[in-house]
Amino acid sequence: MAFFGPETGPAAGLGQPIIQGAQLAIDQYNEDAECEVNYELFDSQGSPDEAPSLATEVAGDESIIGVVGPAFSGESAAAGPIFAEGGVPTVTPSATNPTLADNGWDTFHRALGNDATQGPAAAKYISETIGAEGVFVIDDASEYGAGLAGIVEEDLADTVVGTDTIQAGDTDFSATVTRVNDSGADTVFFGGYYAEATILIGQLRDGGFDGTFVVADGVKDPAYLDAGEAAEGTIITCPCIPATDPGVAEFAEAYEAEFGEEPGTYAAEAYDAANIFLDGIAEGIDNRADMLTFVNEYDEAGVTKQLSFAENGEPSEVHVYAYTVEGGEIVPEGEIS
Structure with missing residues (x-):
């Protein structure tokens, strides 16, 4: 499995919680796994210019049967055609431009509202x-x-x-x-x-x-x-669930125990995205074609929402939340209905 997005660069702060959210899911899976899942990081720096060459590298490595990402919309637009041609299933926990779902990429999935x-x-x-x-x-x-x-x-x-x-x-x-x-x-x-x-x-x-x-x-x-x-x-x-939401309490506790900090933006969505692939691996899937079928047909409860996808890869359930900067902290206000 792989992460595709910014590990370094000017937007690395948004990439780190995604990396760690997926890492937590993989670490939990590997605790009892007979065959451990490897986790590779492809650092695009969030740049559309860096994305094509990295996507080509991912597509050429048949051992990668699922990608958490790409993290940002611009790099998703640049990498998407390459992933589609290579049959690489992707679930982005954070890229929100609506047009990404209009390209006919059967490998594209989004774990949050656009x-x-x-x-x-x-x-x-x-x-x-x-x-x-x-x-x-x-x-x-x-x-x-x-x-x-x-x-x-x-x-x-x-x-x-x-x-x-x-x-x-x-x-x-x-x-x-x-x-x-x-x-x-x-x-x-x-x-x-x-x-x-x-x-x-x-x-x-x-x-x-x-x-x-x-x-x-x-x-x-x-x-x-x-x-x-x-x-x-x-x-x-x-469109990211607050770490204080009761639905993510167990995840948030485990995340803080592993990384020494509260889950950041899209950490929970990345955890959900990774677990979709891990559920497929747990059923014995070891190739991209079968994993793509599995993801397309997926319909299970995650920590952020019920996870299933329309034919264009959009999620069936969407929520948007408001936050306020108050006292030097980002404080959740609640869902915008």
């Missing part, structure tokens, strides 16, 4: 809970960030007072700050990852913006808290 669910949920929260009257929408030009921001913009069309695009890796967002302030927005939505969000919110606050900052799952990482006081009050949406 942005066609998260986007409207974020828009609903902004409209109904925050009561925003003027929303400025920003994205980071990535497959994930731009796609999600576009959905939020469309759903909030009547209250959107401006939009802008930044680039991943940039550190000077002064032009964007000026546009936000000139728009009179009381709420900013950002579609992107935590590295840019951490800098952006600091510059927004320094520039005088005192409204609500709303982000999504790509920002739900402890590193975002490095923004300090500027991050307080940030709303984070995520």
